[in-house]
Amino acid sequence: MGDRTVKILKLRKFAVDGLLAAAFLAFLLIAVLAARMVEAGRQAVFDDMRNRVVTLSKGAGVAMFPREDLFFLHALVNSVATDSIIKYACVMDGAGRIRSHSAPERIGDKDSSPEGEAARAAAATLKKDFKCPDGLQCHYFSAPVWAGSRRVGTASIIIDSDTMAPRLAGIRERLTLIMLALAAVVTLLLVIRFLLKKVERAAELKSAMIHTVSHEFNNALSGLEGGVFLLKEGESKERLSELSAVYDMLSEVQGNLRTFVKNILSEARLESGRFTPEPRRVFLRDIAARCVASVKELLSHKNISLETDWGGRVPVEADQELIALVISNLVGNAVKYTPPGGKISMHMARHDGSSPGAVFSIRNTGDGIPAEELDRLKEAFYRSDSGRAAASGYGLGLKIVNDLLALHGSSLEIASEPGKSATFSFRLPLHQPPKTGPADRILSRVLALYDALRARAGRFFRSP
Secondary structure, three states, X not given: OOHHHHHHHHHHHHHHHHHHHHHHHHXXXXXXXXXXXXXXXXXXXHXXXXXXXXXXXXXXXXXXXXXXXXXXXXXXXXXXXXXXXXXXXXXXXXXXXXXXXXXXXHOXXXXXXHHHHHHHHOOOOEEEEEXXXXXXXXXXXXXXXXXXXXXXXXXXXXXXXXHHHHHHHHHHHHHHHHHHHHHHHHHHHHHHHHHHHHHHHHHHHHHHHHHHHHXXXXXXXXXXXXXXXXXXXXXXXXXXXXXXXXXXXXXXXXXHHHHHHHHHHHHHHHHHOOOOOOOEXXXXXXXXXXXXXXXXXXXXHOOOEEEEEOOOOOEEEEOHHHHHHHHHHHHHHHHHHOOOOOEEEEEEEEEOOOOOEEEEEEEEEOOOOOHHHOHHHHOOOOOOHHHHHHOOOOOOHHHHHHHHHHOOOOOOEEEEEOOOEEEEEEEEEEOOOOXXXXXXXXXXXXXXXXXXXXXXXXXXXHOO
């Protein structure tokens, strides 16, 4: 993992922090809503009790006029008291004597409580809150009992916090489940944040280690190459002829290690985001020709024939340095995996249409690649069984090639005929000259005329 991976991890951690903040705000919001929902539930219960006591007072008015019907009155009070939320219900006359009560032993007593006196003095429905003798919070509801236009008594209902609890239990249970779910989400986010922080530290350490090791390895290779060069320079011609195979082997090993270090550094640069494409007008033919020239000796040594079909100098829009690294890797792979006496074919063709482009492909004979392994070749450090048998390597080259092409909006395409050949290709867009206005065209013509006159003047002054 490189700096780019570290940046991605930091972005993810930032996103998790944002979710944590959102979850915390949601927690506060739910807490406020929970309090309001519980209070709304309480008010709904209170409204229900007001309606109940009004209904009770109307029934009591019928039972107490024109003459008192205690049997009907007791039946009415006890039917109201059957609801578990009601602690007790009663009806008293105008003097405060209890005519009916859900607790029969209270019938005939005088209600001299402050709530009872306030209820008898009130001309309308009344609600009073007070502490019960058992320490619970109680709520007293009362309504006057009318017989026509004459008040004949007062009806009352009392509930407390214990009897109300079942009515509010459903709301509290739902809120508890919501809070538990939110707490689980927060816990999960905290765990994810911890793991991301841990991976981020590991990524930073690994990135620093890759850069340091690659740098030191590169320095060691430079020292090794210098030492081999000095040894060769100090050898006599006869001795050098005897040891030529050894020096050739050392050169090949150095080349392989140099390629490995280059690929490791390229991978690190890719992950760190330091490969920033600067597209401009380039010619794949010229880049490929330089890459072929660098492996000409190796082609001759392995007796590999090279066939090229460039199809003209087609300009494409690409970063020259990055595409040179792409083609260099592909050419190096083709030479490495082509057996002695094999053949490499390089081809480039222009394709016009809605999205004009140029396709570059390189094909080499050899064992080929099994179909099931084609996609995995673009993974880091993956090598097919046939590839490991054919040559040494580390499995980074094709991944780097694909990543570099991705920076150009392209990708590496791989095709193979097992036992015969493998073909690697990619497509790049054609270079489109910038659109110019009349002033730009006139300036271009003036500059072209100036260059032509200058060239003629130079030839005139150089002529004898």
